[in-house]
Amino acid sequence: MSTVKPSKINRLLKLQPSGVVLISSWLTEQGYSPELLRKYRNSNWLTSIGTGAMIRENDQVNYLGAIFSLQQQLGLNIHPGAKTALSLHGKAHFLDFAQQQVYIFGHSKENLPRWFQKYDWGVKVNYYTTSFLPADEGMTTIRKDNFELSISSPARGLMECLFIAPQSQDLMECLQIMQGLNNLHPKQIQRMLERCTSVKVKRLFLYLAETCGHTWFKYLNLEQIDLGKGNRSLVKNGVYIPKYRITVPQEMQKDESPEL
Template identity: 55%
Template sequence: MNTARASKLNKLLSTQPRDIVLLSAWLAEQGYSLELQKQYRKSQWFDSIGTGALVRCGDQLDYLGGVYALQAQLGLSVHPAGKTALALQGKSHYLELSAKKAQLFGSASEGLPLWFKKYDWGLSVDCKLSSFLPPELGLVDHEHKSFTVKISSPARAVMECLYMAPKSQPLVEVYELMEGLNNLRPAGVQKLLESCRSVKVKRLFLYMAAKAGHQWLDYLNLDKVDLGSGKRAIVPNGVYISAYQITVPRELEAHV
């Protein structure tokens, strides 16, 4: 490899974190042509992990290294969400699940590239695409190895759990997560509630917060939150909660 190419390679290796995916299209935009990338692979500096996706040889890649590429290189809003985000912040009672499954959320207009869906991340990765919340709202930085990714804040994560409930997320389990969130910032919760497009999520969130006795609930201005009209049956044959006009599972209302 000539001096110019070696210098360019050194720049790439020194400016990009380890253990991440590097996308061919993004590399080309940075001045690393497809021919040059081919030379890097031939010289065993990089391996291909799928069409248009490379990883530095010897790196220990996990799904967060793939999420980094989705966010930093493709500009997607896909992020660790729900119980996964809570576990990453040490706020989930179900930390053991984080080693078996990762829950991602992204906007309805987005989709995971084929290389991400086909790669074996060593765990099950589920990605829910929805625009019930604005893509940029309620995300926080999470440092992982030598890089940083955006993940859901605790309040957004619980709302994402509620969005999936009760079909794929037990409500009693979400309530147990809500119980631990006694120090949420009211201003952040207010913005999420005002921006949320799901009446079900908003009513369940407020019901659970009240049931858990969280003091931050007193500082919210619910006059600015659209809770819709009419009764909503979250489950059949449950208990009707008149304050929020929802029918919830009997085991949830009885949970202490």
């Protein structure tokens, strides 16, 4: 005969929306002891997905439901970023997601829990910790299934793409993404670029925006944006762009000859 009190288990199941992970340390803070949680598992109310994490029995949880829990239960800044955020915004529908990869970003020193790393989410997880932008800069909230999730805005998503380029992100794809960002707000972009600490990201972002001829680019005050010193060679045998002191792939400047 089960010793689980229906009222308490019902309250637990209402604490969080369906489709998310229930993290043991957070549940303990809510008054659910390890012994009680073990009873819930034995009674098939909860199922373990790794040390310190559970889901409702028969609940369908994907990586987004796990990220929700990291944000809401642990207070972490870990979020969908780069192309994954752009896809969630509907801004990257033309990109190739055949390999089913997702890009997740956290602020410096924020690590993915072991249960998150070990669990099979059905996608390849690429995780990056960065501090080139403040944790709260350029973030937005979307509704996904039964919960709200904090993700990168389209502008921050592109900046994250540029941060991992060219090693983990194709620069020509970044150009394609920028072409679709014609409705950005110059005041917000100005603030992001002023607070951004990556010279590479700022130079590439401005170069791509100017190349695409976006109207909002004209309202940026480049004198207030620190673009650093020296040259940045991003690719071999590329084209040097004197204004931004960067070397980009030749296909970005088809009408220009590379400077040696």
